[in-house]
Each structure stands twice: as structure tokens, then as C-alpha cells.
Amino acid sequence: MKRFSTPAPKTAEARSLPDKRRTTAIEWACVIAVFALTFALRWPFLAESYWIDELHTAWCVADGWGDVAPRAKMGNQQPLYFWALWIWQQIPWPEPFASYPVEVLARLTSLWCVSLSAALITWGSLRYHGSLLAATIAGLFFAFDRNAAFFGTELRPYAAVILGSTAAILFAARIWTSAPRTRTRYWVGLHASVLFAILMHVTSLVTLAPLVIALSVSDLVHAHGNPTEFKRRTIRHVLWLAGWMIVGLLIANHQREIWNHRDAWEAFGRPRSLFALWSMWPWVGWTLIPFAFYLLGSATLPFRTGSKSQSDDVSPATAPPAFRVRPASFAALTLSALMISVISGFFLAKFLGVPIWHRRYLIAGLPLGCISLGAWIAALSLRRHYEILAASIAFTSLFTVFFAQGSIYWTPEWSQPGPNRHWLPRVTSYWVHRGEDWRKALRLIAAETTPKDKENTLQTEHHVWIDGYLIEQPPIVGEVKNADLANYLTFPAKGPYSLGSEANLHALGSQTPAEGWKNAVLSKSTNNAHSRHWFLTRSLSSTQREELQRWLPGTQHQWRLGHLYLFSTTNGRD
Numbered sequence: 001m002k003r004f005s006t007p008a009p010k011t012a013e014a015r016s017l018p019d020k021r022r023t024t025a026i027e028w029a030c031v032i033a034v035f036a037l038t039f040a041l042r043w044p045f046l047a048e049s050y051w052i053d054e055l056h057t058a059w060c061v062a063d064g065w066g067d068v069a070p071r072a073k074m075g076n077q078q079p080l081y082f083w084a085l086w087i088w089q090q091i092p093w094p095e096p097f098a099s100y101p102v103e104v105l106a107r108l109t110s111l112w113c114v115s116l117s118a119a120l121i122t123w124g125s126l127r128y129h130g131s132l133l134a135a136t137i138a139g140l141f142f143a144f145d146r147n148a149a150f151f152g153t154e155l156r157p158y159a160a161v162i163l164g165s166t167a168a169i170l171f172a173a174r175i176w177t178s179a180p181r182t183r184t185r186y187w188v189g190l191h192a193s194v195l196f197a198i199l200m201h202v203t204s205l206v207t208l209a210p211l212v213i214a215l216s217v218s219d220l221v222h223a224h225g226n227p228t229e230f231k232r233r234t235i236r237h238v239l240w241l242a243g244w245m246i247v248g249l250l251i252a253n254h255q256r257e258i259w260n261h262r263d264a265w266e267a268f269g270r271p272r273s274l275f276a277l278w279s280m281w282p283w284v285g286w287t288l289i290p291f292a293f294y295l296l297g298s299a300t301l302p303f304r305t306g307s308k309s310q311s312d313d314v315s316p317a318t319a320p321p322a323f324r325v326r327p328a329s330f331a332a333l334t335l336s337a338l339m340i341s342v343i344s345g346f347f348l349a350k351f352l353g354v355p356i357w358h359r360r361y362l363i364a365g366l367p368l369g370c371i372s373l374g375a376w377i378a379a380l381s382l383r384r385h386y387e388i389l390a391a392s393i394a395f396t397s398l399f400t401v402f403f404a405q406g407s408i409y410w411t412p413e414w415s416q417p418g419p420n421r422h423w424l425p426r427v428t429s430y431w432v433h434r435g436e437d438w439r440k441a442l443r444l445i446a447a448e449t450t451p452k453d454k455e456n457t458l459q460t461e462h463h464v465w466i467d468g469y470l471i472e473q474p475p476i477v478g479e480v481k482n483a484d485l486a487n488y489l490t491f492p493a494k495g496p497y498s499l500g501s502e503a504n505l506h507a508l509g510s511q512t513p514a515e516g517w518k519n520a521v522l523s524k525s526t527n528n529a530h531s532r533h534w535f536l537t538r539s540l541s542s543t544q545r546e547e548l549q550r551w552l553p554g555t556q557h558q559w560r561l562g563h564l565y566l567f568s569t570t571n572g573r574d
Contacts, residue, residue, distance in 0.1 A: 023123070027132055034139035035119035038152075041143060041283040042111055045153045045432045047101040049439035050496065052468050052538065054155040058106070059491040061086040074488060078254070080199045081157035085109060092100030102496045103155070110159035115157075117166040118142045121370055125169035126179065129378035131326040133387065138374025138392045144398065147359060147366055149432050157200040158363045164197030167366035168208055169334065169371055175215055176330050183219075190215070191240060195247065202251055203361035206348070207341040208366070214333060216240075269355025271346055280359060285401035286369040287335055290376035293393045294328065301383040331375035336369040373397060377421050407431055435562035436538060442497040444559060444566065445534055449503045460570075461531045462503040463518060466490050467513035469539035476509025478516040492536075503534075513537055514548045521569060535567040 023031075050058060053075075060082045068086050069079035088109055097105060122139030126132055142148050171190040175183055194212060216237050221228040271277075273393040341362060349357035356362075377390045401407075404427065431564040449462040465479075467480045468489050489507035493499045508516045512556040517535045540548070545565060552569050559566040 023126065025198065027123075027126055030132060030136050031119050031126075031139075034122045034143060035115050036135065037140075037145040038118040039115040040113060042149055042153045042432070043113070044108045045149070046104045046111065048071045048103065048153075048432075048434060050103060050155065050439045050492075051434040051436040051438070052470065054103075055468075055495065056470075056488075057082070057085070057155045058495050059488060060087055062491070071488070073254075077157065078199055078202065081160055081201075085155075087090050093570060103360070107153055110152055110154055110156070111398045112162040114142075114148055117148075117163050117367060120163075120166045120170060121367060121374075122171065124166075125371055125374045125378070128170070128173040128330070129375060129381070131327075131378040131381040132328075133390050134374045134378035134381065137377055137390065138370050140394075141373060141398065141401070142367065142370040144407075145366065145401070146364065146369070146407045146431055148428050151360070151363060153288055153432055156360075158360050160200040161197050161364050162366055164193050164200060165204060165208060165214075166367040168193035168197065169367050172211055172215055172333075173330055173371075175219070176333065176437050177326060185238075187236070191243075196366055198247070198251070201361070203356050204346050204355065204364040207338070207364035208345070211334070211337040211368075214337060241450040249550055251322060270349045270353075271357045271363070277342060277346055280362065281338070281365065282401040284402035285397040285399075286373055289376065289397045290331075290373050290393050293389060294376045294379055295382050297380045297389050301380070301385060301389070303382050304384050304386070309516055326379075327375040327381075328379035330373040331379065334368045334372040334375070338365045338372070341365055347417075403420075413509060436564050437561040438492050438564065439497050439569035441536055441559070441561050441564050441566050442493055442499060445493075445503065445536075445568075446499050448532070448568075449499060459530070462534065463520075463531060464490075464493055464499065464503045464508060464534045464536065465506045465508050466493060466518050467508040467510060467535070467537040467539055468492070469510050469513075469537070475511045477511045478509055479520060480507035480509055508535075508537075509517065514540060514544050518548075518551060519565075532568060532570045536564065538564050540565055 056071075056075045060068055060075070060077075065083075065086060070080045072079045072082045085106070089106065093105060097429065118139050121142050122135050125135035125138045129135070151162065168190055171186050171193060176188040178186060190212065194205075196206045197199065197208060219231065219233055220237065223233050342365070345356055345362055348354040373393075377393055380386055380389055383389065445462075445464060449464075466489060470489070480489060488509040490505040493503070493505050499505075506520065508520075514535075514537075519532070521533045535548075547554075548567060552558075552567065556570075557568045
């Protein structure tokens with residue numbers, strides 16, 4: 001006779017936190033509040049003028065579907081993000097959305113990505129370690145982060161990279177704490193999230209590969225005492241590795257031309273000194289301060305008694321060791337992956353000539369830093385005075401991060417006139433700043449190029465010369481003759497900030513652009529008695545600008561619009 005028995009309930013140590021609890025209404029309210037705050041803080045910056053890299057994105061999706069991938073490749077980008085953006089732009093938006101500035105709806109895609117990332121950081125951290133306070137602090141750090149603000153309002157694929165990285169880290173947290181029998185779907189989610197981030201931008205592999213490798217090694221180590229289980233897990237990871245090798249070969253074939261032209265990136269993507277390692281991320285606020293508080297709290301504060309811990313049936317005094325160290329161990333894992341990625345990026349850029357040394361190419365590490373900080377705080381949640389300790393870590397680290405990123409800084413000023421005046425510090429905000437007002441510059445030109453008198457047969461002939469100073473631009477001196485490249489470089493005056501059909505557009509090479517414009521102005525082919533030449537550039541040094549101002553013949557004008565410089569002359573002959 002078959003005997004039926006009720007399985008023994010799992011112990012608190014055997015069960016993982018995600019299997020034991022459900023998110024409450026208050027917790028959902030905190031997640032939604034972090035999402036809304038992240039969205040609201042970035043919304044005012046969506047209508048700013050595009051800067052040159054965003055104008056490349058706008059050019060990629062400006063025409064037909066067949067133009068998207070080739071144009072993305074010209075900007076050293078993978079096409080998936082641009083295909084998705086092209087589809088987004090085909091949506092017939094009703095009023096009042098259609099009346100928004102042209103930049104708003106396009107940048108909204110990035111804003112959704114970072115806002116969703118902030119919510120996922122809060123919700124995922126809560127599901128992982130169970131401390132609402134620590135999870136909310138992690139989400140708030142992301143919401144106020146200056147890099148997350150810039151890339152979250154930029155028409156580029158890096159906000160999508162942040163979203164993919166966030167999902168990958170949360171799957172990693174599930175793998176770190178779940179029972180082996182439930183890990184298969186988490187491994188699939190982890191690899192799928194990493195693949196998504198890589199398809200958005202391949203450089204995210206530098207950050208996420210160390211995380212995947214560390215988890216894989218840990219998975220094998222835990223099964224070392226069981227030969228059957230060890231063999232099964234080894235086969236699984238070998239299959240994952242084979243899949244990634246195929247993906248790597250496909251990506252390498254797509255990126256071959258970029259590698260062949262990497263010399264153009266040398267000044268942009270290579271570190272100058274070892275200090276670059278320290279300045280890449282706010283290590284003090286993310287790592288040193290929370291870790292120091294963790295060590296201090298663990299050594300001096302006793303466990304709380306007479307209350308429940310994050311688990312349902314474990315008191316803080318009797319919490320198993322695995323539960324006590326779980327958030328701290330995951331914080332150590334994420335920070336180790338972050339440090340390895342930065343060191344690897346430095347080594348690749350400095351010694352192997354791979355031009356990836358820029359924060360945008362390591363931006364997948366941003367969620368790692370925020371989630372790890374929340375994990376250090378959560379590791380103290382069983383200690384007395386936890387709330388006071390968490391608030392101390394949060395405020396100290398947040399202001400440290402603000403100063404490290406230049407979000408706020410002290411500017412001295414005199415308190416009042418007179419002999420008793422003294423210096424007072426003033427906090428100045430500096431958060432999202434692009435500094436390239438292409439919209440205003442081209443509107444200035446458009447106002448002058450529009451014919452004032454339709455019946456006047458002696459209309460001035462306008463020539464607009466644009467030097468975008470792009471890192472992928474070949475070293476050309478003078479006017480760019482290649483039609484496709486010239487179309488790309490003159491897009492700012494034809495796309496969202498179009499001048500119309502009254503001006504002749506020319507692209508200048510990035511090599512000595514001021515000299516190239518001077519020669520173009522003096523050229524008989526583009527000069528007559530009623531011509532006016534414009535020069536729009538973002539690459540001139542102060543010395544070059546002074547020389548250009550001294551040389552300008554005839555009536556001349558000049559404007560500075562952030563990092564953009566606009567010059568014009570109404571008579572090209574000496």
C-alpha cells in the first residue's frame with residue numbers, strides 16, 4: 001500500500017527570501033515613488049538642444065528603415081537600439097504630445113529606461129535582502145546620480161545598457177540566494193539580460209562578463225562535493241560558454257571596421273594616468289564609507305532582540321550565519337566585478353589600444369555601485385539602531401557622491417560690502433549639462449539666410465561650413481568631398497534644426513578646420529561679391545579662435561553658445 005506523507009517544511013536557512021515573502025502595499029508605494037522621482041528629476045532636461053552625438057542618433061533614424069543600420073555603423077554603434085528608436089518615431093502621437101519640442105519624445109525612450117532601472121533597483125534589492133530602507137536608499141542613489149541623469153536624458157543607447165545591466169544584477173542576486181533547483185530560469189534571465197545590454201552596446205561586456213564568470217565559478221565550487229551535480233553544472237556552463245563564443249564571433253565580425261579605424265579614437269578613449277582608475281566612479285561614497293560603517297556596526301552593535309528579522313520565523317539573535325552575511329557577500333561580489341571591469345577597461349585601453357576608456361562605455365557598472373551600497377546597509381539590518389546607522393550612511397555617502405561627481409560644489413562669495421564682510425560658501429547646482437546649443441546656433445543662421453526681399457535679384461549667397469569634430473571622422477583637411485560623409489556631417493543643419501533650402505551646406509574636415517574655412521572663404525568657387533560665409537565649430541582652441549578673429553576680412557560676427565563657436569564674414573576677399 002502506498003503511503004502518503006506531508007513533506008517537512010523547509011527551514012529558514014534553506015529557504016531563500018524571495019520564496020518566503022510578498023511585496024506589501026507600502027513597499028510597492030516606495031518603488032513607485034522612486035520611479036516617479038527619477039522621472040520627474042529628469043523631465044525638465046528633455047527639451048534641451050541635441051548635442052553632436054545625439055544628432056548622429058537623429059540622423060540614423062531620419063529616413064528609411066534601410067538607412068538605419070549603415071548609419072549606425074558609421075557612428076560605431078550596433079543597430080538594435082536604432083531600429084527600436086526608428087519604430088518609436090513612427091508612432092502618430094496625438095496632441096498635446098505632438099506639440100512637444102522635437103527632442104522630448106525621442107529622449108523619452110531613455111527616460112523610461114532609467115526610471116524603470118531605478119524602480120527595479122528598489123524592488124529587486126527589497127526582494128533580495130528584505131530591507132525596505134536599504135532598498136529605497138539604493139534606488140534614491142540611482143535617482144540622484146549625475147551620470148544616470150545625463151544618460152537618462154540622452155538620445156543614445158546607454159540608458160538601455162543601464163536597464164539591461166540592472167536586470168542582469170537582479171538575476172545574479174537571485175542566483176546568489178536561491179536553492180539550486182530553482183536556478184535554471186534565473187541563469188536564463190541573467191544571460192538574456194547580458195545579451196540585451198551587449199546588443200545595445202558591446203562595451204557593456206567589459207562590466208558584465210566578470211559578474212557572470214564569478215557566479216559561474218561560485219556555482220561550480222558549491223557543487224564540488226557532489227560529482228553528479230558538479231558534472232551537470234559543468235555541462236550547463238560549457239553550453240553557455242559555447243553560445244557566448246558564437247555571439248562573440250558575430251560581434252567581432254560586425255566590429256571589424258571599427259577596430260581597423262581605432263587610431264581616430266586614441267585621444268578620446270585612452271587613460272592618461274593611474275588616477276583615471278580612481279576618478280572613473282565615486283569609490284568613496286559607493287564603497288569606502290558604507291564598508292567602514294558596516295565593519296564598525298558589525299563590531300560594536302549587538303543584534304536586536306524581541307523583534308522579527310527580515311525572515312518570517314527567525315529572530316535576529318538566532319539568525320543563521322548564512323542569512324547574516326548574505327547581503328554583505330553579494331555587495332562584495334558586485335564591487336569586485338565593478339573593480340575588475342574598471343581595471344580591465346584601463347588595461348585594454350592603455351596597453352592594447354582598445355579605445356574604451358570613457359564612462360559611457362563602462363556605464364553598465366552604475367547599477368552595480370548603487371545596488372552594492374544598498375546591500376552593505378541591509379547587511380546591518382539585524383543590528384540595533386539600524387535606522388540611525390542607515391540614515392548616517394545614506395547622507396554621508398550621498399553628499400560624498402555629489403561632490404565627487406560635481407553635482408554640487410562650494411563657491412565662495414562676499415557676504416556684504418564693507419570692512420566687516422567675510423567669505424560665505426554657496427552651494428551651486430551643476431547636474432545635467434551638455435553645453436552645445438545647436439538649435440540656437442542654427443536659428444541665428446536661419447534668421448540671416450532667409451530672404452528679406454523676394455524681388456531683390458541680388459540676394460546674398462550663404463555658405464554654411466560645419467565642423468562637428470567627430471571622433472569617427474577621418475583626418476580630412478578642408479572640405480569633405482565624400483557625399484555620404486558630408487551628408488552625415490551636415491545633418492545638424494538639415495535635420496531637426498533645418499536651415500531650409502536657402503543656404504549652401506559644406507562639411508569641413510577635423511584637421512585644422514579654421515585653416516580649412518579660411519581657404520574655403522578665399523576660394524573663387526564659393527565666393528562672389530554677394531556671398532556670406534558661416535563657420536560653426538566645436539573644436540577650436542582659444543589660440544585658434546584668436547587667430548581666426550584677427551584674420552576675418554570685411555564685416556564679421558562671432559557668437560559663443562556653450563561649447564559651440566559661430567563665425568561669419570560678409571566679404572570673402574581681402
